[in-house]
Amino acid sequence: MAESAEKLKILICQGTGGLASGAAQVAEAFETEFEKQGVEASIGKRCAVIGTGCRGLCANDVLVDVCIPGKEAVTYDFVTPELVPQIVQDHILGEGPIEKKKAGPYYEKFLEKQQRIIFSRCGTIDAESLDEFLEHRGFEGIRKAVTMKPSEVIEEVKKSGLRGRGGGGFPTGMKWSFCAATPGESKYLICNADEGDPGAFMDRSILEGDPYGLIEGLMIGAYAIGCKFAYVYVRAEYPLAIKRLQMAIDTCYEKGFLGKNCLGLGFDLDMRIKAGAGAFVCGEETALMASIEGHRGMSRPRPPFPAVRGLWGKPTNINNVETFANVSYIFYNGADWFNAIGTEGTKGTKIFALTGKVKHTGLVEVPAGTTIKEVIYDVCGGIENNRKFKAVQAGGPSGGCLPSNAIETEVDYDSLIKAGAMMGSGGLVVMDETTCMVDIARFFLQFTRVESCGKCIPCRIGLKIMLEILERITEGKGQEGDIELLQDMAYDIKKSSLCGLGQTAPNPVLSTIRYFRDEYETHIKEGECPSHSCKPLLHFRVIEDKCKKCGLCPRVCPVDAIEWEKGKVAYIDLEKCTKCTSCYDACRFMAID
Amino acid sequence: MMELLTAEQLDKFTVQVAGLEHPRELIIDLLRSVQDNHGWVPDEGVALVAKILGLTPLEVEEVATFYDKIFRQPVGRYPIHICDSICCWSRGGDALATHLREHLGIDFGETTADGLFTLLPSCCLGACGRAPAIMVGQNTYGPLTTDDADRIVDALRQEAQG
Ligand SMILES: Cc1cc2nc3c(=O)[nH]c(=O)nc-3n(C[C@H](O)[C@H](O)[C@H](O)COP(=O)(O)O)c2cc1C
Ligand code: FES
Numbered sequence: 230m231a232e233s234a235e236k237l238k239i240l241i242c243q244g245t246g247g248l249a250s251g252a253a254q255v256a257e258a259f260e261t262e263f264e265k266q267g268v269e270a271s272i273g274k275r276c277a278v279i280g281t282g283c284r285g286l287c288a289n290d291v292l293v294d295v296c297i298p299g300k301e302a303v304t305y306d307f308v309t310p311e312l313v314p315q316i317v318q319d320h321i322l323g324e325g326p327i328e329k330k331k332a333g334p335y336y337e338k339f340l341e342k343q344q345r346i347i348f349s350r351c352g353t354i355d356a357e358s359l360d361e362f363l364e365h366r367g368f369e370g371i372r373k374a375v376t377m378k379p380s381e382v383i384e385e386v387k388k389s390g391l392r393g394r395g396g397g398g399f400p401t402g403m404k405w406s407f408c409a410a411t412p413g414e415s416k417y418l419i420c421n422a423d424e425g426d427p428g429a430f431m432d433r434s435i436l437e438g439d440p441y442g443l444i445e446g447l448m449i450g451a452y453a454i455g456c457k458f459a460y461v462y463v464r465a466e467y468p469l470a471i472k473r474l475q476m477a478i479d480t481c482y483e484k485g486f487l488g489k490n491c492l493g494l495g496f497d498l499d500m501r502i503k504a505g506a507g508a509f510v511c512g513e514e515t516a517l518m519a520s521i522e523g524h525r526g527m528s529r530p531r532p533p534f535p536a537v538r539g540l541w542g543k544p545t546n547i548n549n550v551e552t553f554a555n556v557s558y559i560f561y562n563g564a565d566w567f568n569a570i571g572t573e574g575t576k577g578t579k580i581f582a583l584t585g586k587v588k589h590t591g592l593v594e595v596p597a598g599t600t601i602k603e604v605i606y607d608v609c610g611g612i613e614n615n616r617k618f619k620a621v622q623a624g625g626p627s628g629g630c631l632p633s634n635a636i637e638t639e640v641d642y643d644s645l646i647k648a649g650a651m652m653g654s655g656g657l658v659v660m661d662e663t664t665c666m667v668d669i670a671r672f673f674l675q676f677t678r679v680e681s682c683g684k685c686i687p688c689r690i691g692l693k694i695m696l697e698i699l700e701r702i703t704e705g706k707g708q709e710g711d712i713e714l715l716q717d718m719a720y721d722i723k724k725s726s727l728c729g730l731g732q733t734a735p736n737p738v739l740s741t742i743r744y745f746r747d748e749y750e751t752h753i754k755e756g757e758c759p760s761h762s763c764k765p766l767l768h769f770r771v772i773e774d775k776c777k778k779c780g781l782c783p784r785v786c787p788v789d790a791i792e793w794e795k796g797k798v799a800y801i802d803l804e805k806c807t808k809c810t811s812c813y814d815a816c817r818f819m820a821i822d
Numbered sequence: 823m824m825e826l827l828t829a830e831q832l833d834k835f836t837v838q839v840a841g842l843e844h845p846r847e848l849i850i851d852l853l854r855s856v857q858d859n860h861g862w863v864p865d866e867g868v869a870l871v872a873k874i875l876g877l878t879p880l881e882v883e884e885v886a887t888f889y890d891k892i893f894r895q896p897v898g899r900y901p902i903h904i905c906d907s908i909c910c911w912s913r914g915g916d917a918l919a920t921h922l923r924e925h926l927g928i929d930f931g932e933t934t935a936d937g938l939f940t941l942l943p944s945c946c947l948g949a950c951g952r953a954p955a956i957m958v959g960q961n962t963y964g965p966l967t968t969d970d971a972d973r974i975v976d977a978l979r980q981e982a983q984g
Contacts, residue, residue, distance in 0.1 A: 245962050246952055287951030427907030427946035465854075465891045466903075466947050468960040506850050507891030509945055523846035523875075525888040541844060582950060584909040590951040622908070656950070658908055672908065680945065814917055 236275045237268075237321070240294035240302075242352060243280030244437045245469050250290035251309065256280060258313035266317055274298065282351035282438015285592040286339055289332065295320060306332040335589065335610055342608050344570070345594045346578050347554045351438030356473060359480050362441040368492060370560030371448045375494045382453035383409060386556065389564035390576035395421055395512075395549030396627065396653050396729075398575075398642040401556070404546060407536035409454045411544035418456035419521070419540065419547040420447055422463040422470070423505060423512035426625030427676065428656030431580040431592050432550035436463065436470035439554070440477035444500065446553030448491060449560060451498045454546050459498060462517055464505045471504055478502065509680035513728050514547045516682065527682040528728035549654075551580060571597035575641040579652065583609045585659040586616065595640065602636040605659060616661040619760075620744070624653025626673045627733030629740025630666060649740040651733075663819055665762035666745040667752055670738045671699040677734035688731030691722040695738065704765040707753035712742060761822040767813060768822055769806050771799050775820035782812040782821070826856050826867050835874055845875050849885050853892050862893035890944070898933040900978050903944035903957040910946075913965065915954040919943070921968040925975065938982055939975070 241247065241256050259278045263269065269276050284292050289306040295316065296302040303326045305316065312330065319327050354361040362368075374382050387402030408416060420443065424432040435443060447459050463471050478500050481487040489497050503521050510516045511526040518540050520526035539545020555577055559567045570577050575597035581604060584590050588610035595604060601621060605611065612618050620630045629650035631638060638648045645652050660669065678692040695718050698711055719735030726732045742749060751759050758766040771782075776798045783791040783799065790805035791812060801812070801821070813821045827835070835852060839845040852874060856867040863886055865879075872879045886892045893901070904910075904919050919930075922941060926934050933940040947962055949955035955964030956971070963974055 245949060249949065249952055249955075249962050249964055290952075424948060425945065428909050428950050429946075430948040430950055433948045464948075465889075466944070466957065503847075504850065504854065506854065506889035507945070508889050520850070521847060522844065523849035523885065525885055584950040584953065585912050590953075592951070658912070660912065664912065672911065676907065676945075 235298055236277050237272065237298065238294075238296040239276070239278045240281050240296065240353065241278065242282070242284050242290060242292050243356070244283035244434060245467075246283055246287040247290050247292070248469070252280075252291045254310045255291050255293065255308050255313060258310035259317070262313050262317045266322065268317060268321060271322060279355045280357065281353060282356045283434040283592060284352035285343075285345075285348065285434075285594075286336070286589055287591040288589050289336075292332070295326075297321070304332040304336055305330050306336065338610070339589060339591075339593070339608055342599065342603060343594050344578050344596050346558055346570075347435065347551065347580060348438070348592070348594050350442060351434060354439075356438050356440065357476060359441060359477070359484070362439075366561050367441055368445055368486070370557045371445050371452070371492065372494065373560050374449045374452055375496065379409065379453045379455060382449065385564045386453070386559065389559045389567040390571075391552070391555055391559060391567065392575065392642060393549055394551035394555065394579070394655070396426075396624070396651070398652060401548060401552055404536065404548070405450065405454050407534070408544050408546040411537055413544050415458070415543050416454060416456045417540045417543055417545040418447060418451045418454065418459040419514075419517065419545060420459065420461040420550060420553055421512060421514065421517060421547055422461055422467075422550045423517060424464060424467075424550070424654065425509040425512040425680075426627075426654040426656050428584050428622070428625055428658045429582050429654040431582055431655055433467050433470050434580075434592055435550050435554050436467065437473050440474045441481075442557050443474070443550060443553055444477060444481060444487070446556040447500065448498060449556050450546065450548065450553060452496050456546065457497050457499065459500045460503050460521055460540075461500065462503045462505060462511070462521060464511075465507050471502060475502055508682075509676075510682045510728075510730055513730060515728065517547070518545065525682075527684045528730070530727055551655075572639060572641045572644075574643045575652075579640055579655055581640070581655045581657050583657050583659065585622075585657075586613045586661040586664075587611070587659040588613050597641050598639050600637050600639055601631065601657065604640070604657065605636065612659065612661050614661075616663065618659070619662050619664055620660045620666060620669075622658040622660065622669065622673075622737070623650035623656070624736075625656045626677050627651065627729065627736055628653045628656075629736050630660075630669065630744065631740070632744040635744070649736075649743055651736070663760055663762060665703070665758050665760040666741045666748050667699065667758075668703050668763055670741045671696065671703055673737040674699060674734065677730060681730060681734075685725075685727035685731060687722045687725040688727065688734065691718055691726075692731070692734055694718065695722070695735065699738070702749065702752045703758070703763045705752065705756040705763075707749075709753070711753060712746065712749050716742060761819065764810055764813070767808070767810065769801050769803060769808060769813075770822055771801060772820045772822055773798050775818050777818050777820070779817075781815050781817070785811045785815040787811060825859050826864075826870050827852075827859065831855055831859075832874075839874060846877065849875060849877075849882065850889070850892075853882075853886055857893060861899065862895060862897050868894075890942075896933065897942075898938050898940040899982060900938055900958050901940045901942055903942050903947065905945075905947045905949070905953070905955050905957075906943040907946035907950075909950035910954040910964075913953040918954045918956075918966055918968060918971060922971055922975075925968075925972060938979065 291308045293308045391401045392398040516526040516528040535545040580594045674696045783793040793799040852871045872882045952964035
């Protein structure tokens with residue numbers, strides 16, 4: 230502890246997001262600069278450039294923390310390699326922080342309402358270092374768990390009130406007790422890291438930023454249930470997550486922390502990563518097991534539940550990444566501590582992925598009970614370009630769209646379902662006034678239709694027919710009665726589909742009808758799209774009071790159909806216009822309808 | 823590039839298969855290894871995997887064709903996965919895809935004449951905070967303007983030459 234506290238540390242986000250913005254080059258620039266300017270010698274301290282997990286604020290990468298021993302850490306945003314010499318020269322060797330380049334007040338606000346528990350190690354420690362993990366309470370949880378009987382461990386999880394973070398919100402302790410109670414010598418533990426929900430990437434961030442923490446959660450689960458083997462099923466799209474987790478697993482094997490007599494604590498556990506190969510439905514637990522077994526990833530009816538007949542017919546327990554990550558912290562701090570955070574029905578924190586038309590996209594961790602409005606406005610700075618908020622899609626393709634009068638809803642499993650959405654994996658896609666809600670419903674349905682495994686008819690054919698109806702509405706060919714037909718079909722598909730995919734796929738349609746029925750009606754009755762977003766319904770007219778006379782549209786028009794002079798509103802000659810939508814796409818002011 | 827599995831890989835898998843109660847669980851790992859070496863999985867690759875696992879080629883084919891990211895047809899040296907899911911779509915993913923199609927002169931699923939690029943639509947890449955995003959090989963890029971996308975393509979072209 231003492232030695233590392235003495236070091237000057239540069240923390241740089243090295244998650245997928247950070248790397249995409251050039252974090253590796255920034256890290257390199259620091260190394261080079263330290264060498265070139267002889268920094269270690271002149272300040273008399275060792276310097277370390279540390280690659281951490283994601284800080285959550287993806288929109289402002291690359292984020293860099295400069296931690297000088299004895300002083301408060303300073304955060305810079307949008308750091309480029311070119312800025313590095315200045316930071317080293319002025320801040321580290323010179324006067325102090327460069328005020329102008331520091332992350333603005335928004336960064337403090339971003340952190341203020343959050344309660345970063347699961348993320349406490351993501352972004353602060355070297356994700357690849359076992360030593361740093363151990364310095365930050367690593368494996369304290371499993372050490373405490375083995376002092377209890379397995380049944381007491383399960384009781385402790387029950388007492389904490391933890392519910393599954395993979396979507397359904399099933400009480401975790403209860404799930405564990407089912408599997409533990411099923412007779413059988415060999416049982417399997419599975420960690421679901423398939424994270425297919427578009428708009429969700431918190432599991433990736435945990436895998437990349439705190440892989441050892443996840444391994445610890447799995448160890449506790451395995452000990453409690455009596456599993457000797459654990460699989461982590463990671464989707465193909467997460468190569469960095471797979472690499473980091475594999476490194477962590479290998480290191481644990483080398484140190485004797487995994488395998489026989491884990492950590493010398495008297496229980497055995499083997500762990501292996503299974504990489505997927507691109508199929509959304511494999512996030513569904515029965516499809517996931519089929520995929521691990523080497524079959525097509527198709528779901529099957531439940532019961533029998535995995536706890537009774539799971540992987541290769543053996544009792545199996547499946548939980549989500551974030552669920553396991555929570556387990557470690559429950560054992561660091563105790564069930565009572567965990568139980569005191571959150572609401573009556575939802576304990577602890579939940580990580581949300583804020584995306585879409587919001588100012589600061591990224592990952593935020595808030596205690597359950599925070600309202601969606603607080604998350605969007607207070608933490609993430611509100612709507613981009615100061616446009617008007619229209620709706621937020623909560624829970625991915627299985628969730629629903631909430632309008633502005635419903636965003637006071639608390640983030641809590643039960644409140645969200647009551648409002649017509651769901652917690653799901655925690656994706657919040659923010660939409661502004663330019664988004665057409667019928668089109669959004671169509672978009673989600675297209676997604677679920679493509680990803681349906683095709684085994685059961687309601688999902689395979691029913692979703693296709695619903696999609697056709699929605700397509701026809703967005704093309705202005707909707708018919709009287711279409712809304713009712715959509716609702717009827719939605720209920721039937723929900724009731725009769727085989728797995729969660731079909732059972733939840735109609736939700737976006739139902740919730741948009743519930744809250745934005747007038748938009749459906751305008752499309753059907755008047756052939757108009759109120760948000761001017763459905764392309765087949767565009768008129769190719771310039772809206773005079775929105776046109777900023779910038780002259781961009783005539784330049785993109787391939788057939789010279791747009792007349793414009795400096796300082797004048799543009800005019801589209803409909804005789805010449807081929808309706809290619811180039812001008813519509815190019816206009817930044819939504820001035821073409 | 824053309825070898826299906828290296829001698830070491832073959833040895834490693836053979837040993838693994840012998841030690842497993844359910845060798846079939848290695849099917850995706852094997853297909854992915856073949857694909858990493860060869861770029862895609864040809865019929866001989868399917869036959870080889872089947873032989874190693876003691877399955878029929880049809881059983882392997884059944885699995886190979888289920889997954890988006892196992893290619894049963896030739897692809898370019900750099901398959902470009904463009905995210906077509908909600909966050910990228912709502913932040914200009916469509917326009918980016920159209921641009922790349924025009925810039926490369928190919929449609930989705932096609933490969934450029936020089937054999938370098940294949941354009942593939944993909945489900946969410948988990949880079950939603952950086953939308954619109956694409957993935958090439960192990961790297962994720964985003965948020966991208968059309969110019970950024972051109973630069974990535976150019977850099978890859980250069981890499982292929984150099
Ligand atoms: C279509 C579909 C996709 C799913 N995708 C995921 C996923 O990506 N990650 C996940 O953890 N759970 C996913 N689930 C939920 C799992 O089936 C399962 O309930 C969950 O992993 C249980 O973990 P928990 O109890 O910790 O929530 C999905 C379910 C359905 C129906
Ligand atoms: S929606 Fe495009 S990466 Fe997630």
